[in-house]
Amino acid sequence: MDFDxxxxxxxxxDRLLRWRDVLLIGLLGLGVGLQxxxxxxxxxxxxxxxxxxxxxxxxxxxxxxxxxxxxxxxEPADDWTLRARLRREIDKLGKQRRLAESVAVWFLLPxxxxxxxxxxxxxxxxxxxxxxxxxxxxxxxxxxxxxxxxWWWSRREARGRYGPLLARLRRLSAELEEDG
Numbered sequence: 001m002d003f004d005x006x007x008x009x010x011x012x013x014d015r016l017l018r019w020r021d022v023l024l025i026g027l028l029g030l031g032v033g034l035q036x037x038x039x040x041x042x043x044x045x046x047x048x049x050x051x052x053x054x055x056x057x058x059x060x061x062x063x064x065x066x067x068x069x070x071x072x073x074x075e076p077a078d079d080w081t082l083r084a085r086l087r088r089e090i091d092k093l094g095k096q097r098r099l100a101e102s103v104a105v106w107f108l109l110p111x112x113x114x115x116x117x118x119x120x121x122x123x124x125x126x127x128x129x130x131x132x133x134x135x136x137x138x139x140x141x142x143x144x145x146x147x148x149x150x151w152w153w154s155r156r157e158a159r160g161r162y163g164p165l166l167a168r169l170r171r172l173s174a175e176l177e178e179d180g
Contacts, residue, residue, distance in 0.1 A: 006172070009165055010089060017096060021068045028061040039118065047125045053118025060110030067106045071095045083176050090169045093162055100158035108147050115143060 035054045040046050072095075074088055099106070123129070123136050132140070 006168060009168075010093075013093065013096075013161065013165060017072070021072065025065050025068065028064060032058045032061050035118070045125055047121035049124060049130075050118050050121030053114050053116075053121055056110070056117055057114035060114055063110060064107055067099070071099045083173070086169060086173050086176065090166065090173060093166045093169065097158045097162040097166060100154045100162065103154040104151050108151060112143070112147065116140070 035057055039050060039054050043050075072092075074092055119136060119139060120130055120132070123132065127133065
């Protein structure tokens, strides 16, 4: 097994994960700020459903940030042997793979709830009805397509990028266990 190639692959994954987290947390934080300012504070009339959507969005953002940060957290290591380091990398990559595979639960569903609440509230303010019209249904259809694409891409990433690297790390760990 080529340790240098493995180390390069792990550094690349770490870099991508760090940027993903920074970008996602930054965009979600910006989204909360924009929703509060433009969706609540500057509007003459804000429907209670719209307010609920903004609150759900803010709570979902906080939960998503916690999930992302918790997935990066590892137990402190007293043992700096190759086996211990390898075990930490396997745990870290396993967490990220599970996170990518379960994106629908921790990211897409809470955001969908916030978007539906907020858009129905805005629709009610504009039309006086909670029954979605063709425009709102089209909005939901486009949103659903984006959500499905995000879910598909995330699972593809988990299996295509994290899966093979995780398998290589586990093989190396097994080889070390056999030798040790």
